[in-house]
Amino acid sequence: MTWTTDDIPDLTGRRAVITGVTGGLGLHTAIGLARKGADLVVTARDSAKADVALARIAKDAPGASVDVVSLDLADLADSRRAAADVVKAYDRVDILINNAGIMIPPKSETKDGFELQIGTNHLGHFAWTAGLWPLLSASGARVVAVSSMAHTAVGSIDLDSLTPQGSSRPYKRWQSYGESKLANLMFALELDRRAKASGSPVVSVAAHPGYASTNLTKTGMNVRGVSLPGVGIHQISKIIGQPASHGAWPLLMAATDPSLTGGEYVGPGALGGWRGRPKLVGMTKTARDIGLAADLWKASESAAGVTFTV
Known part of the structure; x- marks a missing residue:
């Protein structure tokens, strides 16, 4: 049976926290959840962009309850601060979607000196989720x-x-991006293993959008100013990628499908995973490497300056 947004259950009274909603996947995921009645807590680095996103959510999901939390995932102290603010402000979180990220920038570093992609896409979210963990665990949340x-x-x-000291190898932007996304997937699986082993009610799953047309390529490559290759890749993506609203479907299914029990991976079901309606999809053998996942978790705790005990 094909999943559609009509399959999202009524979310009235449930709270969803989403990182990165100033455009693309995060914005459309927020709209999809708000239309089903979820109360939203969304994060953004740029307050002006957040205002634009709020206006769009209000237009497409009238009456939606949306709060904004400032979060810079490229700053570990800010990731920890933002998580503490959420824990202090809210009594429960039912859905957490770690969506924000950066893609293929020139060689750059986070505020803490880590390569920008692994530091933002994985490490910032690791510290953020660790800080939210007491609330997520108490709520029996779904983490995507x-x-x-x-x-x-x-x-x-x-x-x-x-x-x-960082990696000694030459910087290759696509390799670093791929590793950051592998880290995201391995984190989801390791969190699921640890949650189940501890008896936690938290459900941890992962999703990917296929080839979706968003601003990710443009913002990443233009991190240090306008990049002509970045403009070119962005224009190509607009032509051959599926709309961001469709790219959000796997995220919405992962966040709301009651049949998912943890450890699943959701992505588009057509054209080799590039586009289409979402379904459960496969992953690489490396993504399922339990030993590497444990090593990644330990290294992430050390790098982020947190203890993430599930």
Whole structure:
């Protein structure tokens, strides 16, 4: 049976927290949940962009309850601060969607000195989720990590990228992006394993949007100013990628499908995973590597300066 947004259950009285809603997947995911009655807590770095997103949500989901939390995932202290603010402000979180990210920028670093993609896409979310954990666990939340087909292009994760000295290899933007997305997927699976082993009611799943046309390519490559290759890739994506609203379908299914019990991976079901209605999809052998996942978790705790005990 084909999943559609009509399959999203009534979410009245349930709270969803989503990172990165100023455009693309995050915005359409927020709209999809708000239309079903969810109360939203959304994060953004830029308050002006957040205002535009709120106006769009209000237009497409009239009457939606939306709060905004400032969050910069490229700053570990800010990730921890934002999580503490959410824990203090709310009594429960039913859905957490870790969506925000950056893609293929020039060689850059986070505020803490980590390569920008692994630092933002994985490490910032790791610290943020660790800070939210007491509330997530008490709420029996559904946690969704947003990965990518790019995880299939790499065979491991250079854990040196999570150390103070960093990786010794030359920077390759696509390789680093793929590793950050592999880390997102491995985090989701490891969180699921730890939650089940501890008896936690939290359900951890992952999703990917296929090839969706968003601003991710443009913002990443233009991190240090306008990049002509970035403009070109962005225009190509607009032509051959599926709309961001369709790319959000796997995220919405992962966040709301009651049949999911943890450890699943949801993505588009057509054209080799590039587009189409969402379904359960496969992942690489590396993504299922339990030993590497445990090492990644330990390295992430050290790098983020947190203890993430499930």
